[in-house]
Amino acid sequence: MDGVFDGLKIIELGQGIPAAFCTKLFADLGAEVVKVEPPGGDVLRARGPFADGEPGVERSGLFAYANTNKLGLTLDVTDARGRELFLALVRAADVLVENNAPVWLQAQELDYKHLRAAGPALVMTSITPFGQDGPWRDHLANDFIVQHTSAIAWSNGARALDLEAEPPFVLPGYAGDFATGLAAASTTMVALFGRDADGAGCHVDVAAQEVLAMHGHLELGWTNFAGQVPSRSASANPPIPYVGQQPAADGYIDVVVRTEEHWRKFLEVLGNPDWGENELFATMETRSRYWDALEPLIQQETRRFTKQELFERSQANGVSAAAVNTVADAARSEHFAERGVFVETAHPEIGRVRIPGPPIAFGTDVWRTGRAPLLGEHNDALLRGRLGLSAAELDALRAAGVISS
Amino acid sequence: VTRRLPLEGVRVADLSWIIAGPYGTYLLARMGAEVIKIEGLTVMDHTRQNPPYADGVPGLNRSGFFNSLNAAKKSVALQLDEPEHARIAREIIASSDAVVESFSYGTMERLGLGQRGRDRDLRAFMGTVHAHVGLNSTNGYRGGPPKAAGGVWADYVTGSALVFALLAALRHRARTGCGQHIDLAMADGVVATMAASFVDYFMNGRVAQPQGNESAYACPQNAYRCRGDDAWVAVSVETEEQWTALCRVVVDPVLDRPEYREPGARRKDAAVIDARITAWTKGRTPLEATEALQKAGVPAGPSSNAGDLMTQPQLKARGFFVAPDHPEIGRRPIPGLPWRFSRWPDVPCPRAPFLGEHNDEIAGGLLGEPRAAVDALNARRDEVVRAKG
Numbered sequence: 001m002d003g004v005f006d007g008l009k010i011i012e013l014g015q016g017i018p019a020a021f022c023t024k025l026f027a028d029l030g031a032e033v034v035k036v037e038p039p040g041g042d043v044l045r046a047r048g049p050f051a052d053g054e055p056g057v058e059r060s061g062l063f064a065y066a067n068t069n070k071l072g073l074t075l076d077v078t079d080a081r082g083r084e085l086f087l088a089l090v091r092a093a094d095v096l097v098e099n100n101a102p103v104w105l106q107a108q109e110l111d112y113k114h115l116r117a118a119g120p121a122l123v124m125t126s127i128t129p130f131g132q133d134g135p136w137r138d139h140l141a142n143d144f145i146v147q148h149t150s151a152i153a154w155s156n157g158a159r160a161l162d163l164e165a166e167p168p169f170v171l172p173g174y175a176g177d178f179a180t181g182l183a184a185a186s187t188t189m190v191a192l193f194g195r196d197a198d199g200a201g202c203h204v205d206v207a208a209q210e211v212l213a214m215h216g217h218l219e220l221g222w223t224n225f226a227g228q229v230p231s232r233s234a235s236a237n238p239p240i241p242y243v244g245q246q247p248a249a250d251g252y253i254d255v256v257v258r259t260e261e262h263w264r265k266f267l268e269v270l271g272n273p274d275w276g277e278n279e280l281f282a283t284m285e286t287r288s289r290y291w292d293a294l295e296p297l298i299q300q301e302t303r304r305f306t307k308q309e310l311f312e313r314s315q316a317n318g319v320s321a322a323a324v325n326t327v328a329d330a331a332r333s334e335h336f337a338e339r340g341v342f343v344e345t346a347h348p349e350i351g352r353v354r355i356p357g358p359p360i361a362f363g364t365d366v367w368r369t370g371r372a373p374l375l376g377e378h379n380d381a382l383l384r385g386r387l388g389l390s391a392a393e394l395d396a397l398r399a400a401g402v403i404s405s
Numbered sequence: 406v407t408r409r410l411p412l413e414g415v416r417v418a419d420l421s422w423i424i425a426g427p428y429g430t431y432l433l434a435r436m437g438a439e440v441i442k443i444e445g446l447t448v449m450d451h452t453r454q455n456p457p458y459a460d461g462v463p464g465l466n467r468s469g470f471f472n473s474l475n476a477a478k479k480s481v482a483l484q485l486d487e488p489e490h491a492r493i494a495r496e497i498i499a500s501s502d503a504v505v506e507s508f509s510y511g512t513m514e515r516l517g518l519g520q521r522g523r524d525r526d527l528r529a530f531m532g533t534v535h536a537h538v539g540l541n542s543t544n545g546y547r548g549g550p551p552k553a554a555g556g557v558w559a560d561y562v563t564g565s566a567l568v569f570a571l572l573a574a575l576r577h578r579a580r581t582g583c584g585q586h587i588d589l590a591m592a593d594g595v596v597a598t599m600a601a602s603f604v605d606y607f608m609n610g611r612v613a614q615p616q617g618n619e620s621a622y623a624c625p626q627n628a629y630r631c632r633g634d635d636a637w638v639a640v641s642v643e644t645e646e647q648w649t650a651l652c653r654v655v656v657d658p659v660l661d662r663p664e665y666r667e668p669g670a671r672r673k674d675a676a677v678i679d680a681r682i683t684a685w686t687k688g689r690t691p692l693e694a695t696e697a698l699q700k701a702g703v704p705a706g707p708s709s710n711a712g713d714l715m716t717q718p719q720l721k722a723r724g725f726f727v728a729p730d731h732p733e734i735g736r737r738p739i740p741g742l743p744w745r746f747s748r749w750p751d752v753p754c755p756r757a758p759f760l761g762e763h764n765d766e767i768a769g770g771l772l773g774e775p776r777a778a779v780d781a782l783n784a785r786r787d788e789v790v791r792a793k794g
Binding site for chain 1: 408411412424428432436456457458459460461467468469470472473474533534535536537538539540541542543544545546550551552553554555556557558561562565566568569570572573574575576577579580585586587588589590592593594596597598599600601602603604605606607608609611612613615616617618620621622623626627628629630635637639641643647695699702703704705706707708709710711712713714715717718719720722723725734737738739740742743744745746747748749
């Protein structure tokens with residue numbers, strides 16, 4: 001895979017996670033990505049977690065993760081000179097990835113209609129909460145709102161014991177923003193694949209709400225095929241006796257029992273308690289019916305073991321189970337270490353930082369582990385070196401606040 | 406060469422099951438790739454034989470889950486543990502640009518069709534992946550127990566990554582002539598979507614805990630009860646401007662206190678503030694509350710379920726749902742695509758295939774197998790269809 005993106009030039013005009021994570025995947029695989037930030041910096045720089053908990057423009061771990069291997073340029077594209085310089089970069093690029101409000105981009109005359117004139121081979125990927133058209137185009141939203149409007153929060157808050165006290169709630173850590181960035185990288189690849197055939201670019205419209213609504217196949221199947229709108233209420237959904245999450249001595253274990261054979265093996269894991277012989281629990285169907293009686297009995301046994309003991313006993317006995325690991329457990333996992341799930345990147349301000357590594361293992365190790373750029377780190381290299389500005393012109397831009405000082 | 410769709414000319418042999426693989430190959434198929442689903446005769450894709458069924462009537466061609474995830478693909482029905490059928494599978498793979506499989510480790514080798522790390526032999530379903538990587542431990546209400554992450558997060562993230570990975574590998578092959586094996590572990594994709602928690606642990610030693618709808622960067626932020634059955638509106642206030650805007654819409658003397666212009670004070674009294682907002686939302690539907698708040702400049706949206714998605718104005722206007730014509734179950738809406746291209750405005754969506762529907766086209770046409778061999782495949786398929794409906 002060496003050099004799969006060699007020579008591919010990408011410009012990112014994004015704030016926050018989705019556009020950054022999209023272009024990070026290309027940058028980590030060798031593409032040249034120029035991240036264009038406003039002179040004050042990407043909003044993600046002001047968002048934690050921060051190194052040692054201390055805020056600072058170069059201290060956001062999230063920024064350091066989402067922007068590895070990129071070149072950093074600050075440019076106020078709302079300024080006429082800034083806009084011209086931006087256009088010069090776009091003219092020489094293959095791909096532009098952005099996640100700005102469509103009205104703002106139009107006001108800057110940087111929407112696809114204008115940029116297409118800069119080069120018909122340009123692939124422009126636009127990421128927004130709701131897309132480039134429709135009545136909600138200009139609605140304000142973040143990952144929290146989008147997870148709710150796309151039914152992710154609904155299914156996350158399903159099987160509620162008390163509907164009024166347990167609202168639908170979101171997956172943590174801007175998970176939807178990362179999924180959206182990943183989908184945007186996939187669709188940008190599709191557009192590039194089309195361009196490789198005939199040289200023509202296009203505009204790609206990625207709506208975060210639609211990316212996440214794609215996850216609703218099962219619930220939508222119930223609605224549109226079987227004519228049933230599912231309920232979040234636990235009482236409306238007879239428990240599926242897959243066993244599920246149960247308490248251990250020091251946390252929780254998650255067990256999936258799908259067949260009678262799995263069930264027998266799970267009883268062995270628990271040390272074959274007497275109630276295992278009870279015919280009320282003999283089949284999936286009866287276990288479902290008497291689940292309220294059965295679950296406390298299971299819990300009595302699972303509490304006798306640590307989550308790791310239960311996990312190891314289950315795996316050894318052919319039962320699909322996982323310890324409900326904490327982030328610390330997963331971070332220290334030998335398996336993850338062996339797979340290279342986490343990598344280290346060296347940063348001049350915050351030192352060595354461990355971050356999640358490649359989400360895909362290609363046939364050969366091709367992922368770069370360079371760091372994220374400092375604010376305006378490559379202003380000189382790009383504006384002088386590439387666009388041929390003089391030192392005096394650069395000073396003037398700095399003085400006018402078009403680039404960071 | 407101008408193609409009708411961007412991935413025209415790409416052929417994918419698809420041995421994957423259930424969600425992750427089929428979702429990825431669905432996206433490839435919709436974008437023009439020829440995806441040949443190789444389905445077992447005794448053990449077929451679980452989604453073919455599981456509800457939800459059209460009108461609740463079981464049948465091999467009636468599953469909503471299967472028909473959504475496998476639209477636009479072709480199907481060849483093969484019993485892979487029989488040498489003759491395995492040979493045909495090998496020929497399909499040999500004539501393809503890529504093969505996608507989601508068997509447990511070692512199966513491809515055992516079938517003669519042929520990953521790294523200590524846990525590769527783990528028996529893992531989607532649910533246990535979420536537990537294993539730590540996602541569930543950070544999911545739930547503040548102070549409450551971990552909750553199994555909803556939906557099938559790992560599968561869709563993996564399916565989405567599959568498109569990127571496979572096309573990157575094909576680009577590499579076009580340049581160098583070299584193919585490769587890609588190892589897509591569901592756990593790795595989920596870890597990427599959990600970066601905030603992991604980075605916080607590595608930098609600060611903090612172990613993320615469930616926090617429900619709360620955020621360190623928005624207050625108030627919650628789902629608020631509305632008029633209607635289990636109806637909620639999501640509201641998130643990130644800036645002072647948005648707080649002022651909210652106070653203009655939700656007119657309430659409690660909220661109007663000057664000290665609440667400070668996010669810290671709002672956070673301290675979040676329960677009080679949430680109660681006052683609920684007093685306003687509970688007389689309105691989620692859409693009414695959304696419209697009023699958005700008009701004033703407050704991020705808001707209905708907290709939707711599957712039924713709501715079908716009537717949501719934005720998805721409707723965007724034509725998100727497509728309804729392929731199916732001779733047995735008619736037109737049923739399925740989620741279409743997570744993206745639009747200016748170049749390819751009309752992407753067709755043929756229905757999901759019947760079991761072994763393309764035996765003739767693929768075994769007979771593409772591979773040039775003799776008539777008798779194709780007839781034998783069809784006879785085996787028809788036997789299964791007769792037995793299972």
